[in-house]
Amino acid sequence: MNMTWLTGSVSEILDAIMLEEKEPKDQAALDNNVSAIIQEVRTLGDQAVKEYTEEFDGVTLDDLIVSEDIITEAFERIEPEVQQALECAKENILSYHTHQLEQGFIDFPQTGVMRGQKIVPLTRVGVYVPGGTASYPSSVLMNVLPAKIAGVKEIVMFTPPPKDGVFNAAILVAARLAGVDTIYQVGGAQAIAAAAYGTQTIRPVDKIVGPGNRFVATAKKQVFGKVGIDMIAGPSEIGILAQAGANPAYLAADLLSQAEHDTFARAFLVTDSKELGEAVEKEVFAQLQTLPRKEIAQQAIVEQGKIILASSVSEMFTLMNALAPEHLEIAFEDAMSYLDQVENAGSVFLGPFTSEPIGDYLAGTNHVLPTSGTARFASALGVHDFVKRIQYVSYTKEAVQQASQAIQVLANKEGLAGHARAVAMREEQK
Amino acid sequence: MNMTWLTGSVSEILDAIMLEEKEPKDQAALDNNVSAIIQEVRTLGDQAVKEYTEEFDGVTLDDLIVSEDIITEAFERIEPEVQQALECAKENILSYHTHQLEQGFIDFPQTGVMRGQKIVPLTRVGVYVPGGTASYPSSVLMNVLPAKIAGVKEIVMFTPPPKDGVFNAAILVAARLAGVDTIYQVGGAQAIAAAAYGTQTIRPVDKIVGPGNRFVATAKKQVFGKVGIDMIAGPSEIGILAQAGANPAYLAADLLSQAEHDTFARAFLVTDSKELGEAVEKEVFAQLQTLPRKEIAQQAIVEQGKIILASSVSEMFTLMNALAPEHLEIAFEDAMSYLDQVENAGSVFLGPFTSEPIGDYLAGTNHVLPTSGTARFASALGVHDFVKRIQYVSYTKEAVQQASQAIQVLANKEGLAGHARAVAMREEQK
Missing domain, CATH: 3.40.50.1980 (Nitrogenase molybdenum iron protein domain)
Known part of the structure; x- marks a missing residue:
């Protein structure tokens, strides 16, 4: 058994992965x-x-x-x-x-x-x-x-x-x-x-x-x-960025921790090292043997697991930003210094020891996250999802007099004379 | 011609207004x-x-x-x-x-x-x-x-x-x-x-x-x-809170400024004064005569316009918070002191001179607002709609060792042994 290897332009790789979900027939x-x-x-x-x-x-x-x-x-x-x-x-x-x-x-x-x-x-x-x-x-x-x-x-x-x-x-x-x-x-x-x-x-x-x-x-x-x-969540995803020298066992374990969720789960490794990719792939199938949810994880890995080979660190980030993964691991020693290159991700796990399940259970960051590439425009569940931002404004009569001309010009330009009149009336009347 | 008058409990009034839109047949x-x-x-x-x-x-x-x-x-x-x-x-x-x-x-x-x-x-x-x-x-x-x-x-x-x-x-x-x-x-x-x-x-x-x-x-x-x-907008709405002593001409003009948008527009006055309601109703039909978009505004006023009679200021706010209007005018002299009673509204216009069109055109507050009662959970368009909030977290090996026990307990409790293992591995290995 093996994982799928991909290489090429961002659009070729996105096409091959097809993040978008099809609506079930029923x-x-x-x-x-x-x-x-x-x-x-x-x-x-x-x-x-x-x-x-x-x-x-x-x-x-x-x-x-x-x-x-x-x-x-x-x-x-x-x-x-x-x-x-x-x-x-x-x-x-x-x-x-x-x-x-x-x-x-x-x-x-x-x-x-x-x-x-x-x-x-x-x-x-x-x-x-x-x-x-x-x-x-x-x-x-x-x-x-x-x-x-x-x-x-x-x-x-x-x-x-x-x-x-x-x-x-x-x-x-x-x-x-x-x-x-x-x-x-x-x-x-x-x-x-x-x-x-x-x-x-x-x-x-x-x-x-x-x-x-x-x-x-x-x-x-x-x-x-x-x-x-809230958003309707798709299958869980992890994207891992790693280079030669990373610990393949850690990366394989983290890929499997997503894969064990369900058979539709998605696990991607993006690397510029073919050797690392091969070592991770080997570790994945080795570790699978002893995983209680082996059947589920194996199907997810074989069907959706991807090892994506990039030519440089810069290309690794370009690809990952296009994938916009729910969970992003940057398994570099100096991961923090790459944080400003992250444009799209739900939650970022920095450094070789920050295994993604730490965020699922204990770190305190939220684990309700945007999936299926929606991290391009959506964010983790948070306090902001439970408040309203209510605008308010107050004009005195004198302030209305100052603003009235511009408002009437725009209202009349848009053909809304009733808008213009409501403001003009404030100028004129007591 | 006349506007519809309503009085009663919050749920009776909400039922009568039926904010929810029906899906068109086609x-x-x-x-x-x-x-x-x-x-x-x-x-x-x-x-x-x-x-x-x-x-x-x-x-x-x-x-x-x-x-x-x-x-x-x-x-x-x-x-x-x-x-x-x-x-x-x-x-x-x-x-x-x-x-x-x-x-x-x-x-x-x-x-x-x-x-x-x-x-x-x-x-x-x-x-x-x-x-x-x-x-x-x-x-x-x-x-x-x-x-x-x-x-x-x-x-x-x-x-x-x-x-x-x-x-x-x-x-x-x-x-x-x-x-x-x-x-x-x-x-x-x-x-x-x-x-x-x-x-x-x-x-x-x-x-x-x-x-x-x-x-x-x-x-x-x-x-x-x-x-x-963004949200799919429904018909435009205004809700006005006013008491005896308010200027009926101002209020009528503001109701009409919403009504002229289209025949589905909604204009509500909530007051504890029957006299004020009658004066506003009279003004609405008088001002309609000279409105360029008279036909549209008149249909909106007759079909959706409401004068809602409450028994107290407190009830006025209860009703208005249940209606959660897109635009809310508090046409009181001391409107600012009532702002903390507003729980649901897209944008609030305070005091007798702050006519709603001021916000449509010039004040600087946004005019893309939640309609059809969605101000109970949604807000005006703003800068927050164009950003992502990306979480990040980093644990050293020592920090993982401290956290590992609790993470494994929860992961195993949820039946996700792969999660537990990914973290346990960080403790054990170099």
Whole structure:
């Protein structure tokens, strides 16, 4: 078995990789299904939510809310070292994201004119947390804590009820540690519909964040506009920049740490050393043998794994900026001095020891990141995603008199005489 | 004729207003049309762009780029007072938006750990400018200048070619004043496709902003993901808060300045004074008689205009925050002292003299604003829409050793042994 090797111009390499995802063939049917679910929840509220939960999750709900008793019991069940690690991650996420808090501003550009921008947290946010094997307590912290720091007044969580009634204790503990106010045991498109439109029990939120399966992602797209949503994440990606002399075992392990996520995951090595590329490729297949999620990782590596050969460090960065990877490792000894060459990436891991999973779990940087090349225009989830920037302006009568001529010229030029008149009237009348 | 009066609870009033827009019946057909156009442009490039321009705009293009000669000639044609007003607006937009520039940060939370966030402007941005009567030079400034301040390296503009070959001089002048690098005489869905995917002549951009007709809006939705887009704007809205003693003529003029935009425009007065509401209603219909765009404004006022009667100032703010208007006027003498009660609004106009058109044209605040209640989670266009926030982190070997235990606990808890191993390996090996 081997990885695919690529070399050539940026556009040839981009074409070969095809970051863009194709819409699955059954998307139209899913769109219709989800649209019907949303309509039912809007019409029937809690009753529809309960019926869909019975149908999709096989669980009959009395109460949509996860009780305090269940949460307390989760704290009793959780392994102490897991709780401790979550608390440590929480502290680091808080200390990193607190730097993202924005200040408003106010200025007085001329006599009688005041302008400003005030930063206001969203009122209510809903965080979706998948069930089953994709149920990650670390993601609960990553989605909830930036909203908390922003000052969001109410944060609620939606997660499907487990068939056996036993929740993942780490999920409930992470939610409580992060400051979630209410946990609804509701999942799927019905959860997204309830979050967007509200039911008898569930108050509608202003924004929905968090990962989910195709039902959830499709529902989020459909309710967008009624509420805000985060980006719909594609497969996880890592891009590693390395030169001769780098440790192939480290690089192989990091490529595999992405590959083990799912069979669509993408792992790229960009190097100017054929020898390093060959050594990494060999290490990847050696390490694969002992990986618990070997089947998944192997398929991802064989189908999407790439070793891209560049002719210089400068070309390595050009290629990587065009790929705009979700995670970027610069596995150079003096990595920090190359940071200003990074134009597109979700999160950057500097130096040979900064393995990407450090960011997934503990460093405090966010692990909700732009995928599929969207780092060209999008950023990691952060405090800025949970605030509004509200503009304000005030003109005195004298200031309006000074500005009136220019406003009327432009309004009339655009054929909007009513605009001109509203301003002219302020000049003339008392 | 009269406006609709409403009173009651927040939810009753929201239900009566129905901010949410219904998808037009022919949207599915339009989706298919637009999807075909995008596919053609991706396949055939310039040739497809030229064919669609011939079909939709009735213009045969030799060159997709508006020449320097045409731009120079626009500066000769433009009325001096219009150019002067545009220059004045530009200065104010620059001075306001410069306050929005973000700084990155860096911190060293413990020995051997460095974390930070750097702010990087987008590389290439495309600004769409409609043709015909919706072709507003003020909007060119509002869309381009924040990108310029952000430091975007290349800003290109797309606008349909006029049938008679004579461009709106003010549009070209505004583009040049704002610092647009290249103007393409291409409009419609074909412009959006070319901007997103590139052609032989047009390099693909990273984000597309600017208003457009239904073809343009549908195309923007379809290319979202490949490129970033701004929000798709709904009908323009104004919400005015006023009490007894306010000048009814001012308020009526401001309601009409929104209503004249189009027949779907929304104008709301929220007051605790029935007398004021009646006086404003009377003024609205009196002023309508002499408005050049009377037919449009009258339909908007009769169909969507609302006078909402509240029982107290506190209830006035509760209602208005639930409506989350694009433009909010607080027509109180001491308006500034109520600013902290505003939770949801795109842009706030304080005091009886601050007529909303001041913000449309001259104050320097942005006039690209969230509509249809989306101000609950979205904000005015600004510098922040044209940057990426790139995270970075660096751990020394010693710092990894300290963190390793917690990372492995969480990774193993989530079933991702490859993550644990990549970190453990850094501890053990040289």
